[in-house]
Amino acid sequence: MFTGFMMNAWTTATIVAVVAGVVGYFVVLRGSAFPAHAIPKGAFAGAAAASLLGISTLIGLAVFSLLGALGIGTLGRRGRHDVATALALVMMLALGAAFLSRTTEYEPEIYSLLFGEILGVSTSEILPVAALAIACIAAVAVIYRPLMLSSVVPEVAEARGIRSHRIEMCFLVVVALATAVTVPVVGALLIFSLMIGPPAAARSLTSRPLLAMVLSVGIALVTVWAAIALSYQYNWPVGFFVGMLGALSYGVGRGWAAWRRTRSAITPGPVVQQH
Amino acid sequence: MHQILTAVFEPGFFGSAQVHVAVTIGGIVAVVSAVVGVFTVMRGQSFAGHSLGDVSAAGGSGALLIGLSPVAGFVGLGAVGAAVMDLIGVQRLRGRDLATGIVLGAAIGLSALFLYLTATTGATTGATQQVLFGSIFTTSSGTVPVVSILGAVSLAAIAVIYRPLLLSTVSPDIAAARGVPVRLVGVAYMLALAVSVGLSSLAIGAILSTALLIGPAATALRLTRRMAAALGVACLIGVLATWLGVLLSYDSYHWGSSHLSLPVSFFIVAVIFVTYLGSGAAGSRAARAATRHRASITPAAQHEDIAA
Numbered sequence: 001m002f003t004g005f006m007m008n009a010w011t012t013a014t015i016v017a018v019v020a021g022v023v024g025y026f027v028v029l030r031g032s033a034f035p036a037h038a039i040p041k042g043a044f045a046g047a048a049a050a051s052l053l054g055i056s057t058l059i060g061l062a063v064f065s066l067l068g069a070l071g072i073g074t075l076g077r078r079g080r081h082d083v084a085t086a087l088a089l090v091m092m093l094a095l096g097a098a099f100l101s102r103t104t105e106y107e108p109e110i111y112s113l114l115f116g117e118i119l120g121v122s123t124s125e126i127l128p129v130a131a132l133a134i135a136c137i138a139a140v141a142v143i144y145r146p147l148m149l150s151s152v153v154p155e156v157a158e159a160r161g162i163r164s165h166r167i168e169m170c171f172l173v174v175v176a177l178a179t180a181v182t183v184p185v186v187g188a189l190l191i192f193s194l195m196i197g198p199p200a201a202a203r204s205l206t207s208r209p210l211l212a213m214v215l216s217v218g219i220a221l222v223t224v225w226a227a228i229a230l231s232y233q234y235n236w237p238v239g240f241f242v243g244m245l246g247a248l249s250y251g252v253g254r255g256w257a258a259w260r261r262t263r264s265a266i267t268p269g270p271v272v273q274q275h
Numbered sequence: 276m277h278q279i280l281t282a283v284f285e286p287g288f289f290g291s292a293q294v295h296v297a298v299t300i301g302g303i304v305a306v307v308s309a310v311v312g313v314f315t316v317m318r319g320q321s322f323a324g325h326s327l328g329d330v331s332a333a334g335g336s337g338a339l340l341i342g343l344s345p346v347a348g349f350v351g352l353g354a355v356g357a358a359v360m361d362l363i364g365v366q367r368l369r370g371r372d373l374a375t376g377i378v379l380g381a382a383i384g385l386s387a388l389f390l391y392l393t394a395t396t397g398a399t400t401g402a403t404q405q406v407l408f409g410s411i412f413t414t415s416s417g418t419v420p421v422v423s424i425l426g427a428v429s430l431a432a433i434a435v436i437y438r439p440l441l442l443s444t445v446s447p448d449i450a451a452a453r454g455v456p457v458r459l460v461g462v463a464y465m466l467a468l469a470v471s472v473g474l475s476s477l478a479i480g481a482i483l484s485t486a487l488l489i490g491p492a493a494t495a496l497r498l499t500r501r502m503a504a505a506l507g508v509a510c511l512i513g514v515l516a517t518w519l520g521v522l523l524s525y526d527s528y529h530w531g532s533s534h535l536s537l538p539v540s541f542f543i544v545a546v547i548f549v550t551y552l553g554s555g556a557a558g559s560r561a562a563r564a565a566t567r568h569r570a571s572i573t574p575a576a577q578h579e580d581i582a583a
Contacts, residue, residue: 033376034322078555082321083493087551088327090486094544097482101538114386189329190387193380198375237391243384250377253364 008121009228012223015126015133016182017194017224021202021217022140023178025194026171028203030151034082035072035172037192038089040178040179042068044188045096047113052099058128062180068092069172115187115239129181136177143170148209186224190239194220197246201253219249297521297539302421304475305487305513307426308431311471312492313509314464317444321489323360323465324377324472327485331387331473340389345477346421353473356382357465418478422429425474432467436460441502450574483540487513490547494554515547533571 021037027036046064047057068088075084126204140147145216150157157163182191200220315324334352335345356378363374433440443450443457451457477482495509520543528536 028373031372033372034325037326037376037379078320079497080316080319080493083316083489084321086321086485086489087493087548089545090482090490091515092543093482094486094538098536098541101536101541115390155468173282187387190380191384192376193384196373196376196380202379237387239387240384240391243380243382243387247377247381247384 006232008123008126010225011126012121012129012185013228015130015193016185017220018217019136019178019181020130020135020191020194021172021198021220022137022213023200024220025202025209025213025216026147026151027175027195028199029148030171032171032175033192033196035069035087036175036195037084037171038066039068039175040070040090040183040188041192042089042092043176043179043183044113045092047183047188048096048099052102057184058125058180059258061183062132062176064092065176065179065183066173069176072170073165073169076168101103113183114189115237117185117187119152121185125184129185132177132181136174136181137171139174139177143167143174144229147171175204180215186242187239189240193243193246194223197248197250198223201249204250204253204257221247291525292524294521296419298518299419300478301517301521301543303422303426303513304478304483305491305517306510307429307471309491309495309509309513310430310506311468312316312488312490313505314433314440314444315468315488315497316492316496318464320371321469323357323375324468324488325485326360326375326382327353327356327469327472328476328481329379329386330382331469331476332388332481333382334473335477336386336393340393345427346418346474349477350425350470350473352382353469354466357380357469358462361465361480362468373458381540422474422478429467429471429474432463432470436463440464453581463516480540482545486540486544486547487517490551491516494547494551497551497554507578510549512550513581516543516550519543 024036027033032092034094043065046060046062046067047058047185049064050057050060071091072085075088145168145172146157146162149160150162154164157167164207178195179191182194186194199212199216201219202216205215206212223242223245225236227245230236231238232243312324331349331353334348334355335349336348337343337352338345340349351498361375361379371414439450439455439460440463442453443455443460447457450460472484472488479487491509492505493512493514495505495507498508499505520539521548523537524539524540527542537558
């Protein structure tokens with residue numbers, strides 16, 4: 001379980017979980033679940049285009065996820081945000097369908113792009129993934145303060161001269177970078193589970209931002225590691241376990257928060273027993 | 276005249292049985308999606324509308340695996356997904372995207388498993404692509420009655436709750452004050468949405484399902500502020516875009532020398548996308564003209580502004 005190609009799987013999975021945990025925290029905080037789903041899913045078309053042109057999948061993914069992010073940002077400026085996201089997504093998917101109709105791509109490759117192939121990561125793929133991941137985390141660190149401010153109290157951010165639209169654009173580009181890192185590993189569809197479940201669970205556990213981000217990374221790591229181990233053990237797809245564990249961690253987080261609320265409601269402060 | 280006609284409609288277009296089915300099913304689905312879609316866009320629930328497509332596709336692949344009817348899988352899991360989304364907070368603006376996302380994530384995990392098991396048992400080939408993209412041309416004529424019945428159910432549900440739904444969409448507070456059961460109306464609407472999206476992703480694939488739900492409705496709402504007009508325009512755009520897409524895809528077989536036709540979903544989405552972009556300019560003019568009337572008919576956009 002810890003030899004040869006499996007070591008590559010553990011390494012990349014760890015990188016992916018850290019990126020998903022950090023970026024996902026802001027996705028949940030800003031309520032940007034739809035773009036976080038649309039960008040990776042639409043970027044899948046880029047992988048199809050890359051295989052048609054015979055270039056690296058990573059380049060195709062990066063170009064299309066950036067295009068998607070800029071498209072959503074631009075369209076969203078002059079219309080409803082969710083409508084813009086939906087239309088940008090279907091347009092990218094339609095392009096992907098057009099590209100696929102021109103190739104004789106073997107079906108399992110499409111499946112692995114959508115649902116990931118973490119166990120098939122080669123050593124040469126780790127370096128570019130790590131570089132993109134570092135760029136992504138660095139970008140979050142650079143825009144951390146304005147991003148946090150405009151996510152939590154948009155009015156205050158506007159008053160301080162932070163252009164919310166510009167921040168939104170930067171954030172979408174960060175999501176695009178995270179997409180390029182993660183799609184080849186966990187697939188276009190499951191990176192979404194990883195960016196939503198663990199951060200949402202972390203947020204229901206604590207309201208302190210940095211602690212929540214650390215928790216989010218931690219839960220994402222546990223989710224991915226457990227998913228790989230289970231997948232190795234039972235030979236079911238990694239994606240299934242990531243999806244289920246993501247939803248489960250959210251459920252547990254919500255349950256724990258509710259339990260804590262009811263307990264503090266019943267016993268406000270120290271209870272004085274009277275007999 | 277004849278030459279122009281043969282240039283536009285390539286030979287065999289009107290005689291092809293596939294085209295007949297595509298035009299019939301596409302038309303029905305476009306109308307149902309447009310009507311439901313107007314409410315979806317006004318309520319700001321595009322994400323839920325899109326997610327239910329993926330959720331019902333997971334149901335479809337599950338049904339494929341255990342040998343159930345795909346219709347039961349698509350509509351069944353779609354309805355369950357809609358109920359869960361509502362249960363964990365789809366009605367609150369802030370928690371809504373998150374609730375949708377959690378359900379979507381779990382559904383994607385399920386479809387990963389179902390598709391994997393289907394592929395290993397070797398029952399069908401092309402299942403992955405079928406679930407993701409679907410194709411209007413591969414739909415058999417046997418699905419026409421099912422699609423018509425489910426479409427009618429969805430439209431009837433919207434018609435029954437039309438007034439309370441409209442009121443609680445435009446202003447939930449006023450609706451609640453007038454005694455409209457806002458939550459119940461919301462659940463009924465979500466179920467109608469699930470049926471509509473489930474049948475459209477079954478019949479025409481997940482991409483087109485979202486495109487026909489959101490695109491025509493969003494375009495119509497940019498062009499007019501009157502509800503009846505918006506419904507009519509959305510239906511018209513949806514049906515025309517679908518038929519034009521079918522025609523272009525059929526014709527594309529004769530373009531170039533490769534004789535590989537481009538997918539119909541590509542053309543339909545492209546037409547819808549261009550129409551939406553085009554409506555931006557016209558819509559902003561109409562919006563300025565209609566500012567005076569805003570007080571009487573307030574679209575949900577203003578609420579979003581206030582809520583944000």
